[in-house]
Amino acid sequence: MPVIIPFDPWKGPLCTCPPKYSLSAYTGCSHACRYCYISSYIPRAFQCRAKKDFIYRLRRDLRRIDPKLHISIANSSDPYPPQEDRLELTRQALQILLGEGFKVQLITKSNIVVRDLDIIKRGNCSVSMSITTLNDHVARRLEPNAPLPNERLKAIKKLTDEGIPCSVRVDPIIPGINDEKLEGLVKGIANVGVNHIVASTYKTKTDNFRRVVDTFPEHKERLTEYYWVKGERIGRAQYLSKNVRNEILSHLKEVVESYGITYATCREGLTKLHSAKTCDGSHLIPNRMSLPKKTLASFR
Numbered sequence: 001m002p003v004i005i006p007f008d009p010w011k012g013p014l015c016t017c018p019p020k021y022s023l024s025a026y027t028g029c030s031h032a033c034r035y036c037y038i039s040s041y042i043p044r045a046f047q048c049r050a051k052k053d054f055i056y057r058l059r060r061d062l063r064r065i066d067p068k069l070h071i072s073i074a075n076s077s078d079p080y081p082p083q084e085d086r087l088e089l090t091r092q093a094l095q096i097l098l099g100e101g102f103k104v105q106l107i108t109k110s111n112i113v114v115r116d117l118d119i120i121k122r123g124n125c126s127v128s129m130s131i132t133t134l135n136d137h138v139a140r141r142l143e144p145n146a147p148l149p150n151e152r153l154k155a156i157k158k159l160t161d162e163g164i165p166c167s168v169r170v171d172p173i174i175p176g177i178n179d180e181k182l183e184g185l186v187k188g189i190a191n192v193g194v195n196h197i198v199a200s201t202y203k204t205k206t207d208n209f210r211r212v213v214d215t216f217p218e219h220k221e222r223l224t225e226y227y228w229v230k231g232e233r234i235g236r237a238q239y240l241s242k243n244v245r246n247e248i249l250s251h252l253k254e255v256v257e258s259y260g261i262t263y264a265t266c267r268e269g270l271t272k273l274h275s276a277k278t279c280d281g282s283h284l285i286p287n288r289m290s291l292p293k294k295t296l297a298s299f300r
Helices: 054-062 088-100 110-122 136-142 149-161 182-190 208-216 217-229 242-258 293-298
Strands: 004-006 019-025 070-073 103-108 125-128 166-173 198-203 232-233 237-239 261-264
Touching: 004 054, 019 125, 054 088, 054 136, 070 088, 070 261, 088 103, 088 110, 088 125, 103 110, 110 125, 110 149, 125 149, 149 166, 149 182, 166 182, 166 242, 208 242, 217 237, 242 261
Parallel strands: 019 070, 070 103, 103 125, 125 166, 166 198, 198 261
Antiparallel strands: 004 019, 232 237
16 A cells, blocks of 8 residues: 555545645554544544554655655644654655655644754755644643644744744634634744645534534534534535635635735635635745656656
């Protein structure tokens, strides 16, 4: 089984991401975020484990992919779980990919990413950090095993100070839980030198909805009405109504762009709000080095 696969194998109807690949050294994610969707298709979703023979399979897959497309690390598992300190699989992958001139976007909630700054700053790499709130109490309930928001902001600051282009995912926005102080969140993000923000409202499935309302029982009635009474079904998920999504995300766009930061939404059907070349922030990936001719020749 390959470890580098085309992104969005389900062909989400509202996805506007450019063509890209997805790569992860791990299966499952130890952050155990209450809203996480991976529990609908990954067994033991919150028990993170390394993929067998990962580096061997990575090297094998690199001979089969289109080198013009960037590689997203990672989408269903954070690239920096606790065991990465010992195994260094993500670090080894970055050494291989960036050393060969491939384009990489790191997507994480972890401040451990700064450990690999020495590799990142020499290659074609940008970093996208997910931050949903600056309220530590809410963050600890919502994302129990992830680093606290301020630790993530400090990590971004270290990256941008070294010239690494960074974006932030404000994802997901959940009515009543983390949608009321977005102005302060954007201000904090702007202060650490972020270039792009992509935002997304919570898209729910039965299993993650149960976790969210078990964690925030005070919002169960309101969220049930928003999603299961007045919401709409799109693909495999239950969405807020389009009017509510547009209201939340249009307001956020005004705030974001007041700081001179580009903006996009993720799987919302609201492309009119986008002000960047790509929704995912992959346009920020620098071109510090090209694939060597001997590597390019292997793809012909």
